[in-house]
Amino acid sequence: MTVTLNRPDKLNAFVAGMHGLLREAISRAEADASIRALLLTGAGRGFCAGQDLGERDMSNPNLDLGAGLDASYNPFVRRLRALPKPVVCAVNGIAAGAGANLALACDIVLAARSASFLQAFAKIALLPDCGGTYWLPRLAGTARAMGMALLAERVSAEDAERWGLIWKCVDDDALMDEAKKLAQSLAAGPTHAYGKIKQAIYASATNTLDAQLDLERDLQRELGQHGDYREGVAAFLGKRKPGFTGK
Ligand code: LHQ
Secondary structure, eight states, rough: OOEEEGGGGGGTTHHHHHHHHHHHHHHHHHHHHTTTOEEEEESSEEEEBOOOOTOOOTTTOOHHHHIIIIIIHHHHHHHHHSSSSSSEEOOOOOOEEEHHHHHHHEEEEEETTTTTTOOOOGTTTOOOOTTHHHHHHHHOHHHHHHHHHHOOEEEHHHHHHHSSSSSEOOGGGHHHHHHHHHHHHTTSSSSHHHHHHHHHHHHTTOOOHHHHHHHHHHHHHHHSSHHHHHHHHHHHTTOOOOOOOOO
């Protein structure tokens, strides 16, 4: 399933209605077994410029940005990470603020060479949200995380790849083809195993080695009972392509 953020005149900055649509999309992706990979991208020249800064009522003395995060952004980030299917992000242009961190929440991030990542928050006296303070130090190290968050400068797609923030930077005109090919190939893969791979890799951020070894054992035990494992081994031994069902 492809989800395209589609408010290109404002670089796909988030307004309230978009959260409802994203909720519907992720609910479908969770419930529909025929959806075996998700591709997230943006329409136009930007990927997403984060929260629409014109939307909040700045005269409201009880303005509660935390409530906004609780209601919309955070549940979406949690559901993306927990989705037991691969999520590919094709960053087609600038990814700023919550838009940058939404991209980094995805499992495999491709970015167009002309795209960039901007932790814009400090420019408006906020801190990186949507998991930014979690992903940045883990992916790029504390020094780069601090630089990105405090200086709020654009990081090119090439640097993002070099720093380990994303999987790959690709030529602009190849981005969507590559992203679709990747998502299609993942959609034909061992979906159940992919879900467990996500679970294990994301759990490692907070697990000890002992806990991680135990988790790998438990998940591997379960995967060993799955038809896709049998199919993968049979295909290898038979020198043919596997036909994974993911079921
Ligand atoms: C925008 C936006 C935008 C409205 C471009 N809003 N119109 C915050 C609060 C609450 C709870 C949850 O969490 C958050 C998280 C956040 O995301 S905070 C961070 C919000 N994002 C930003 O601070 C980024 C603001 N945008 C920019 O700095 C620039 O637009 C970037 C660097 C992204 C792109 O620059 P340019 O390529 O020069 O494009 P532009 O600035 O000309 O933007 C094009 C249009 O999009 C323009 O509208 P206009 O009608 O003048 O053509 C912008 O006003 C509009 N736009 N971002 N976030």
